[in-house]
Amino acid sequence: MIEFTFWDILRNLLLATRWTIVLSLIAFVGGATVGLLLTFMRLSSNRWLQRLTSLYVDLFQGTPLLMQLFLIFFGAAAMGHPISAWLAASIALTLFTSAFLCDIWRGCLEAVAKGQWHAARVLGMNYFQTMRHVILPQALRLSIPPTVGFSVQVIKGTALASIIGFVELTKAGTMLNNATFEPFTIFALVALLYFALCYPLSCYARYLEKKLYDAGLR
Amino acid sequence: MTLVYVDNVHKAFGDLEVLKGINLSVAQGEVVAIIGRSGSGKSTLLRCLNQLEKHDSGEITIADKQLDAASMSPKELSENVGMVFQSFNLFPHKTVGENxxxxxxxxxxxxxxxxxxxxxxxxxxxxxxxxxxxxxAQLSGGQQQRVAIARALAMRPKVMLCDEVTSALDPELVGEVLRVLEALAAEGMTLILVTHEMSFARDVADRVVFMHQGRIHEEGAPSELFSNPQTPELKQFISAVL
Structure with missing residues (x-):
């Protein structure tokens, strides 16, 4: 039997952390892209697009991420197109992230004071001019702190991908535990590594929020 | 020359009839102050003049062009009508110059x-x-409101609408905004102001319009209207605010 030293454990966990980071980035970039599309669908004047978007958001916010993962991973296999844990996790996290970001961003757009629309309209601007020059720049600033804050949820959400066999930080911890039977050491390290990823982001979100407050935008 | 012509304008919000047939004409260069209690319809009338609210019936003509959604785009409207709001509504992410x-x-x-x-x-x-x-955000309320006035002026409107432009200001900042409006009036700008500043209405306006329950109840030169009100409602209003 192979002996694992503390440094072996830490090294293996750190290597697995790479995949947590990569999966988080995929989920975030994919989620932001789809989420942006959804935000504009929800803002459109088309009733059907609005309803469809609301349904999508409610569906993904109202079911556990784990079920979404299962449905995509096992669903694809059941339909005769088995997909890798990689792909399933990327798709599920992208859909999940997009639903939340859509909701966050819509809130930010609506948080821009109504008087801004009136002022722009009285100055002769049409809908797109108002959006582009007045509403979007303000909503964008408002959206940065909650968006960065939500990215913490995405990072922690990637842990669920371990259940369908994707080897990221949590899965690596489980595997190392099976080999070494040192659960406390290992999962303490796993938790610390997640914390090391998430804490700076939380601090950054708080800093951005304070900056926004100081700028008098809230 | 008549610049703004309002003929029998009605406006309701649901069951609440806010404007019950308004007739008003404002000549070029005239300064008209609209006074009245809250809820008398004065702000709604102002907002109908630039179509922030669409009137239900009646006619509004500005510079010989009829106002309705179909015939006048925001762009075209902005060539005729400028507006300054109670809450300034400056764009907070832009500098004064950019605003x-x-x-x-x-x-x-x-x-x-x-x-x-x-x-x-x-x-x-x-x-x-x-x-x-x-x-x-770096300016005082009075300065912000003056920027809002400058922003409206930059579009060179034919008439400026002012909706309680000093109501959100600390008392010591009211004067600087009113002085700017006074200077505009002296230059010949056509102004329609909804205001609670009675002394300003008396000193600067050419005509004061008293609105009551969705109608123009009484109107006339400020000197006459304030010293010799004809209706009990105006008498009561004046004694309450002066």
Whole structure:
């Protein structure tokens, strides 16, 4: 039997952390892209697009991420197109992230004071001019702190991908535990590594929020 | 020459009839103060004049063009009507200069150098030429409202609507805004103001319009209207506010 030293454990966990980071980035970039599309669908004047978007958001916010993962991973296999844990996790996290970001961003757009629309309209601007020059720049600033804050949820959400066999930080911890039977050491390290990823982001979100407050935008 | 002509305008919000047949005509260069209790319909009337609210029936004509959604785009409307709000509504993410320049650049597509020159002129007019690069949050309420006036002026409107422009200000800041409006009036700008500043209405307005329950109850020259009110409602209102 192979002996694992503390440094072996830490090294293996750190290597697995790479995949947590990569999966988080995929989920975030994919989620932001789809989420942006959804935000504009929800803002459109088309009733059907609005309803469809609301349904999508409610569906993904109202079911556990784990079920979404299962449905995509096992669903694809059941339909005769088995997909890798990689792909399933990327798709599920992208859909999940997009639903939340859509909701966050819509809130930010609506948080821009109504008087801004009136002022722009009285100055002769049409809908797109108002959006582009007045509403979007303000909503964008408002959206940065909650968006960065939500990215913490995405990072922690990637842990669920371990259940369908994707080897990221949590899965690596489980595997190392099976080999070494040192659960406390290992999962303490796993938790610390997640914390090391998430804490700076939380601090950054708080800093951005304070900056926004100081700028008098809230 | 009549610039603004309002003929039998009605407006209701659901069951609540806010304007019950308003007739008003304002000549070019005239300063008209609209007074009355809250809920009398004065702000709604003002908002109908630039179509922030669509009137239900009746006619509004500004500079010989009839106002309705189909015939006048926001762009075209902005060539005739400027507006200043109670809550300033400056764009907080833009500097004072950018606030003033935005609409002429975006809506009219005017030359940047020319627009900036105009912006400096109108800011000079409201006494804020040194604040060109400041952000609204760095200014006092009175200064912000003067920027809002400059922003409206940069579009060279034929008539300016002022909706309780001093109501959100601390008392010591009211004077600086009123002085700017007074100077505009003296230059011949057509002004329609909804105001609670009775002394301003008396000193600057050519005509005072008293609104009561969705109708124009009484109107006339300020000297007459304030010293010799004809209706009990106006008498009561004047004794309550003076």
């Amino acid at each position: 003033v320049c935005l609409a002429p650049l975006v809506v009219r597509g005017e030359e940047k150098a020319e627009v900036e020159k105009v912006a400096r002129e109108v800011l000079e007019k409201v006494g804020l030429s040194d604040k060109y690069d400041a952000y609204p």
